[in-house]
Amino acid sequence: MQEHEFSRIERAPAYRLVYDAIEREILSGKLRVGDPLPAELQLAEQFGVNRSTVREGIRLLEQSGLVERDGGKRPRISLPHYLDLASSASRALILHSVTFRELWEASMVLEPAIAESAARHIDVNGLAELNNNINAMEANVQRFEAGAEANTDEFVQLDRGFHEILAKFGGNRVLALAHEPVTSLFIPTGQIILQRLKTYRRVLDAHRHIYNCLKDKDAAKARTWMHRHMDDFRRAYELTELAWDAPLDAVSLGITQAAPHR
Amino acid sequence: MQEHEFSRIERAPAYRLVYDAIEREILSGKLRVGDPLPAELQLAEQFGVNRSTVREGIRLLEQSGLVERDGGKRPRISLPHYLDLASSASRALILHSVTFRELWEASMVLEPAIAESAARHIDVNGLAELNNNINAMEANVQRFEAGAEANTDEFVQLDRGFHEILAKFGGNRVLALAHEPVTSLFIPTGQIILQRLKTYRRVLDAHRHIYNCLKDKDAAKARTWMHRHMDDFRRAYELTELAWDAPLDAVSLGITQAAPHR
DNA sequence: AACAGTCCGTTTGTCGGACAGTTTCGAAAA
DNA sequence: TTTTCGAAACTGTCCGACAAACGGACTGTT
Numbered sequence: 272m273q274e275h276e277f278s279r280i281e282r283a284p285a286y287r288l289v290y291d292a293i294e295r296e297i298l299s300g301k302l303r304v305g306d307p308l309p310a311e312l313q314l315a316e317q318f319g320v321n322r323s324t325v326r327e328g329i330r331l332l333e334q335s336g337l338v339e340r341d342g343g344k345r346p347r348i349s350l351p352h353y354l355d356l357a358s359s360a361s362r363a364l365i366l367h368s369v370t371f372r373e374l375w376e377a378s379m380v381l382e383p384a385i386a387e388s389a390a391r392h393i394d395v396n397g398l399a400e401l402n403n404n405i406n407a408m409e410a411n412v413q414r415f416e417a418g419a420e421a422n423t424d425e426f427v428q429l430d431r432g433f434h435e436i437l438a439k440f441g442g443n444r445v446l447a448l449a450h451e452p453v454t455s456l457f458i459p460t461g462q463i464i465l466q467r468l469k470t471y472r473r474v475l476d477a478h479r480h481i482y483n484c485l486k487d488k489d490a491a492k493a494r495t496w497m498h499r500h501m502d503d504f505r506r507a508y509e510l511t512e513l514a515w516d517a518p519l520d521a522v523s524l525g526i527t528q529a530a531p532h533r
Numbered sequence: 534m535q536e537h538e539f540s541r542i543e544r545a546p547a548y549r550l551v552y553d554a555i556e557r558e559i560l561s562g563k564l565r566v567g568d569p570l571p572a573e574l575q576l577a578e579q580f581g582v583n584r585s586t587v588r589e590g591i592r593l594l595e596q597s598g599l600v601e602r603d604g605g606k607r608p609r610i611s612l613p614h615y616l617d618l619a620s621s622a623s624r625a626l627i628l629h630s631v632t633f634r635e636l637w638e639a640s641m642v643l644e645p646a647i648a649e650s651a652a653r654h655i656d657v658n659g660l661a662e663l664n665n666n667i668n669a670m671e672a673n674v675q676r677f678e679a680g681a682e683a684n685t686d687e688f689v690q691l692d693r694g695f696h697e698i699l700a701k702f703g704g705n706r707v708l709a710l711a712h713e714p715v716t717s718l719f720i721p722t723g724q725i726i727l728q729r730l731k732t733y734r735r736v737l738d739a740h741r742h743i744y745n746c747l748k749d750k751d752a753a754k755a756r757t758w759m760h761r762h763m764d765d766f767r768r769a770y771e772l773t774e775l776a777w778d779a780p781l782d783a784v785s786l787g788i789t790q791a792a793p794h795r
Numbered sequence: 796a797a798c799a800g801t802c803c804g805t806t807t808g809t810c811g812g813a814c815a816g817t818t819t820c821g822a823a824a825a
Numbered sequence: 826t827t828t829t830c831g832a833a834a835c836t837g838t839c840c841g842a843c844a845a846a847c848g849g850a851c852t853g854t855t
Binding site for chain 3: 284285286320321322323324327342343344345
């Protein structure tokens with residue numbers, strides 16, 4: 272019976288308008304990255320709102336990574352970096368209770384592509400970083416093999432570091448961005464697997480092989496090795512009898528039980 | 534002369550502590566999704582800080598997607614959704630001036646994988662949505678072919694919609710999350726290409742083929758067709774003589790010139 | 796019984812002012 | 826020219842206040 276559909280009336284609060292206004296200035300380049308943000312009082316005056324309101328708007332900018340605050344100094348305009356976004360992405364994935372299957376399948380797509388790309392684009396600096404990472408890991412493994420208490424924390428961090436260096440020097444920031452939140456979610460799982468199966472040497476060997484492929488700029492082989500490396504991870508996961516389709520948050524918190532057998 | 538190195542003392546501002554505290558409550562499940570956030574005054578009292586401080590903390594939560602505000606109602610706990618994250622990710626990519634090459638290479642990895650996964654997981658609802666999308670696009674194309682003024686806006690939105698439905702029903706939320714920011718960045722480029730080359734029919738045909746593969750649950754073929762579809766996009770991009778390695782923001786703003794030939 | 800109107804306590808959005816602790820920056824001193 | 830020092834500017838936090846909007850209860854009308 273209604274003749275006309277009214278579109279929803281929306282009235283954004285002032286602090287959000289402040290956010291939008293400043294965001295626009297940044298995106299359009301009028302406020303340049305690295306510049307300090309204008310003083311709160313000054314902004315309040317320009318926008319014709321109270322300083323408290325401006326401050327709330329700035330908090331939005333802060334969380335979205337467009338403004339960076341260091342101590343009590345003047346906040347500065349900044350580029351949101353991968354890591355900021357990645358951590359919120361990881362959190363979102365956990366809250367949506369993604370499964371290990373989803374995570375692994377995505378990695379199965381991303382990691383080999385990154386390895387392949389890295390073989391084409393990596394430079395001497397990247398290779399040097401990888402080399403350091405591998406050496407550190409070798410030291411770790413030797414300690415473990417000598418019977419030392421296994422410090423899986425450090426090992427897993429090195430493992431993650433290896434893959435991150437690859438992403439960093441892979442010459443593709445889109446892939447790197449997509450990759451980042453996934454790696455951080457693998458950490459708790461990696462810890463569990465390593466503690467139970469002690470596959471340190473096997474991981475290290477895989478990294479070595481990949482490193483050699485990169486050094487030889489052999490993209491196809493790099494992809495293959497990475498593929499194998501990731502598949503190893505899946506097999507290890509299955510061996511630990513963790514649930515393939517269980518939501519991940521349980522694993523993250525270390526409260527996962529063995530998968531119900533059938 | 535110093536005997537002990539003190540680690541840098543860091544004093545997070547109170548509003549950030551408020552943010553951290555509430556975030557923890559949400560992640561640990563004490564505050565459940567959908568619940569309204571406690572009143573500001575109440576929080577201020579509990580934390581022992583001023584209401585203004587609490588408000589600033591809530592702004593951080595708001596921007597990170599953990600709190601959703603609808604009109605003047607009580608803000609509610611919510612799950613950060615893909616789209617929120619995706620838009621900040623897109624913005625970050627633009628600000629980092631990623632190139633079309635990076636974008637396309639990433640899509641070349643993600644889209645076929647998503648198509649393959651969708652062939653396995655999509656249900657009747659997903660197929661129905663795809664069908665609607667294709668029909669709408671068919672109507673569009675027929676109008677264009679009848680000589681109507683080309684409304685590339687709607688067409689490009691439909692194109693994007695097709696790929697998003699695939700991601701949504703692909704059964705892998707990690708891939709979907711990674712995919713999202715990329716598609717939105719393709720929009721301006723897609724507009725330019727379509728306007729110049731008028732490849733409407735070709736895009737529609739590709740979508741039809743992919744749809745049929747999904748209906749037949751033929752994952753391998755779905756991947757192949759998507760691969761071809763994306764490669765078409767690259768060829769079209771080259772035909773328009775847009776710069777392959779130019780940062781993307783120029784394209785987004787529509788101020789890109791033809792690539793300098795050599 | 797369904798619905799419009801009214802009233803009220805609660806909560807958010809915004810404002811103004813205030814003050815302590817830092818940082819910034821230019822002037823004075825070495 | 827470089828260093829030192831002090832005032833000005835700025836941020837973080839607090840307090841108090843008020844309008845507008847919401848949620849809900851209660852009432853009267855149809």
